[in-house]
Amino acid sequence: MSSDLVGFRFYPTDEELISYFLDNKNNVHTTAQVPSMATFNYNNIMPEVDLYGDVEPWQIWETYGGSELYDQDMLFFTQHKMVNPDGLRIQRKVGSGGTWSEGEPGKLIFDSKLMQKPIGQKRKFRYEKKGSEHNGCWYLEEYSLLSMNSASYVLCRLRQNIRKGRKRKEISLRQESPMNYAPVGFRFHPTDQQLISYFLHKKVTEEASLYSYKNIVCEFDLFGSTEPWEIWNMYGGHELRNQDLFFFTKLKRASLKSSRILRKIGSSGTWSETDASKLIKDEAKQKHIGRRRKLRYESKCSKQHGHWYLDEYSLLDSESDYVICRLRKNDKSSPPSSEWNGNKRTYSALCQESKETLSSVTNKKLLRKQSNETMNVNNKKNNTLSDQTIAQTKRMQPGTKIKLFGVEIDSDLKYV
Missing domain, CATH: 2.170.150.80 (NAC domain)
Structure with missing residues (x-):
């Protein structure tokens, strides 16, 4: 079936x-x-x-x-x-x-x-x-x-060219047996609604039904002593392409009766909220089913500061502390290494070469522009000097000797 x-x-x-x-x-x-x-x-x-x-x-x-x-x-x-x-x-x-x-x-x-x-x-x-x-x-x-x-x-x-906010349905993938891997081209890209209404809801109510996904959505403490990059490497994040990692984890409260959540991680890091949380809606039932929070890894004493993001999904009106999280790397902070593995010229080296080439071309253009501007200024000065000298010559008495561009000439010369 x-x-x-x-x-x-x-x-x-x-x-x-x-x-x-x-x-x-x-x-x-x-x-x-x-x-x-x-x-x-x-x-x-x-x-x-x-x-x-x-x-x-x-x-x-x-x-x-x-x-x-x-x-x-x-x-x-x-x-x-x-x-x-x-x-x-x-x-x-x-x-x-x-x-x-x-x-x-x-x-x-x-x-x-x-x-x-x-x-x-x-x-x-x-x-x-x-x-x-x-x-x-x-x-x-x-x-x-x-x-x-x-x-x-x-x-x-x-x-x-879709305008922001338009929503469509996804292609459904059907398989006969529990999944070990998907056909070529298919990747785990669940929607926000699927993460809450299917995965998180089943984790809280009927966990056994998620057996097929045990190697895709694992359970791990994302608010513990393990650093984000260590979790990423432990679960093969460095081998993924165009994908994130997903985990079930439990929130940690400041105390048993407290509503305040502790989001510390690793030796000195914190998951800090970057934007206001967003309610997730079930489009079929037209009601809100959960909430999404966007968090960023912050540790000013670490080189990994700002390099990791965590999307935290929680159920509404639920007493469970379970959440489902999407762990992803900030691609803007570091080059996509998977595309450049095995290449002797590393991504950073290529970027540096590109910057140096661009800088060299820019400098040459600036030097050429400055040289042209200097020549134009000198030409204007020479033309002004020449016009002034000719005007003075016209006002002089016949037989008067003057110097024009370092050469001594008579003022009797005619200028047309």
Whole structure:
């Protein structure tokens, strides 16, 4: 009997899209290590559609259920259309008068294990049609293999420029047996509502039903003596890509009867609240079911100060001290090491080189600008001096000797 794997959504990485899905579609030998259970039917998730034909992007979106998705994009296999059958130029027209226009240069996608080996390319396009209400409202990310021909497939991610606050439903993943790992591209990305109404509620009322998730949502003391980065490494956070870690933990009160919660961690750290808490609503029942608090790790004497975040979810009207927490790393404070493992030139070194190059170019431009300004000032001075000297010469008596630019001349000379 099948069961829904709650919280799993299709979030493939760029590398997976090329090394697994696109390679297999084009019958290219793939080097990706795919789990044996990954015989999942992706036809409904990545259908084959003509994205450069007569159908408008929003019509494709509606036809394939894009309006019902939650925080997800749509993926399609498609083939290029050449302007000339014998040429190399690709036609990117769509619908009645629309065009997919490239917004920035293409980006090479590398094998994460062999960073020096590019496996494909990613290009970004935007729908443009002047006068249309959909102008600029649709984006297309096109993934292609490095060695292609006119018959080769490309894999495209179609997404809508969604205004803040719009909500959609997630793709449901169903599996026949208790889950050890999900098919390629699926990751544990539960919504706030799922974390409270399903996981936390079942933890408090019927814990045995969460057996399938025992290795995904573990129980650990997040307000104890263990540092956040130690917890992160203990549970494999350093090996994750585009994912966070989830834990059940119990709140610690200042005393048995106190409502004040102690949120100390490690030897000197504290989980400090960054924003006002937010009520989480059950959309189906139209009522509030829990609360989310956003916390940040703070320890001024530690190099990890501000490098870790904790989202704490709690039930409303519950006497249980259990909460479910999302532990995540502040990516802005440190480079994504998983993308650069094995590369001799580290991420920080590349960033430093980039900064030095940019600084050098900027300095050269400033020097050139200063030099041009100095020359202009000198030219103005010389021109002013020349005009003044000529004017004085015109007022002098005949036979008077003057010096012009270091040369002695007669004032009898005529100036035109």
